[in-house]
Amino acid sequence: MSVAAHVSRVSKDYAPFGYSVMNRETFTFSWDAADANIPAGVPGGINFPLFYADQGGLWIESIEVMWPMGLPQLGDLRPGPPGPPFADEVGDQWIVDLRSGTFPGAGSPVTIWHFESQIGNVPPPGIPPGTHGSSPIPNGSQFVPDGSFLYINLAPEITGGGPGAGPAEDLMFQLHVRYRSLA
């Protein structure tokens, strides 16, 4: 049986999909630091489910991370170059994971993408608006098994003693996810 070129890309290696189709999803996540009322010390952070994998599971083919408005070192998220950090807030940071697991926040989730807004107590130079790039998907984590969720884990880490209960930075990013699922 002759098949179109794109059908031949439907590899049996994408078990157990068999004949599969490509899908795309875009997730936009934003958090206003002024409303950052995530209590400090929430064990394991907070989980935001993106979608549920059933009927054969999902195979993540690619992830493109986009920062539409960039990410400031600290402070408000707004167009323009990142502003200087506030001394008493250095050290507050966002730790963001894209994970898959049978139950958000439980079990042994697999981390697909990991981001930290600061490394240690050193503010990064900031991320210019429009920055984007593909994120490598670790071997073994492409497959989201049947009955699992794909979800974002948000774990604010507050070490700088800044005001409020959350990091001083606003946070906004997009994940453009291409995946295969059963037809």
Next chain:
Amino acid sequence: MVVAAHVSRVSSDYPPSGYSIMRRVVFDVDEPISGPQDFTIPFLYSDDGGLWIEAIRVMWPFGYGANYLPGGVVDPNVDNQWFVDIVGSNFPGAAEIANILHLETFGAGDPGAGDNYPVGHGGPPFNGHYIPPGSFLGVRVQEFNTGAGPGSDLAVQFHVRYRTKA
């Protein structure tokens, strides 16, 4: 032609999709406390053959009531409650053509953070499947303040799997 097992699931009983493909959509309801209200938000438009709803999974990312997080306000008055319906409608606010799911926060116990369950398999009944062309799939949110104060914040997700024409 021999086809894989799942292809045989593409039944001609799913009119008029014929050979169809599976899609997913996730819709979030995130409603802070306020006065009594009743509104419908469409999240999927059905055209070109209509949609066949295969499955819905209800997810409470932060739980409800005492388990709500972050920033939730716990309402001690248990008379206040939310009704949430997944509906098919020709137009938001117009008569519903299908009530697919009805969910009530009152009386069901507070779901914990991360609680999730399928609809129609021990969960709320699954009342309909087919959304004809020209209709919307939407969520209707109603808050009933039968008590003295506002109800708790509401945050619930619906993971909808559906079939559409290939």
